[in-house]
Amino acid sequence: MRSFFSIIILITFFIAGSINSTYSQNDQKPKLLWVQIERALPSKVFEYEEAQKNANEFFKKYLPSAQFYAYSSETDIYYYFFQIENLDDITKFYESVDEAVMKSGKDEMQKIITAFRDKTYSSESEVYVYDKEYSYEPKEPRVKPEEVGFERWVIIEYYPYYDEEALNACKKEIKEFYEKNNVPGDYQMYNKVFGGNSTISVTSENGKTRLDYLNYAKDFGDKYWEGFKPLYLKFMNFVKDYKIVDVWNRKDLSIINEKTK
16 A cells, blocks of 8 residues: 555656656646556465455545556556646645545554555556657547457667657657558557656557457458568667566456546
8 A cells, every 4th residue: 555655745756857848848748647566476466456445445435536547467467557637636646645544544544554464575656658649549449448458568668878869750650650551459659757767668559358459469460560560670679678568457456437437
């Protein structure tokens, strides 16, 4: 539980410095995504999930404005996504958490915190900015948002001191390829602004299930790979390393208001 309560104010200060230049260059504020990452002990996974469900009830009772999406990987890593439209939202959320702790009373709060002890072996926070300019949305989505049950993330680490202008030109070419060919599957790009290495981007694709996504990936390869391959190789010249993370949408661990579903 420490991650949900104590890390927020630190993030607020860091983001203010990290993306201040973005605000000055654009009239529209960037869409921020705060990601809380919890690594559960394999022997404590079921207990951890039960503790999280109880914590969610705490949020619903004392902090009804709280919203987050939960995902889990097959290696027992849990990701909690808080969508933030601006920095004021972080400050307001922090203030609301403080009020919730005061309302709940010491005993109830202590019970929630104790339930998480010895259930995880690491916890960290990251913040990303949604890269709308280089993300791709088809006219008709292959999978409707409410049907998404699986996502594949490609976490990309660029070489230090890469040519940002050349990289952006390459990303633009990739998006134009998708648009020109009316590729049915979308992809989203996010750039890290807080938490470890700052030369990190994440590309996300999805499916109803992992099998559904893999079938789509095969179709993409059959139909588009020959034309896409030169762009792929061009992009990979900027990439030092990457890893693939498969995650599942955990609605049972999420808190989403009906209006935003």
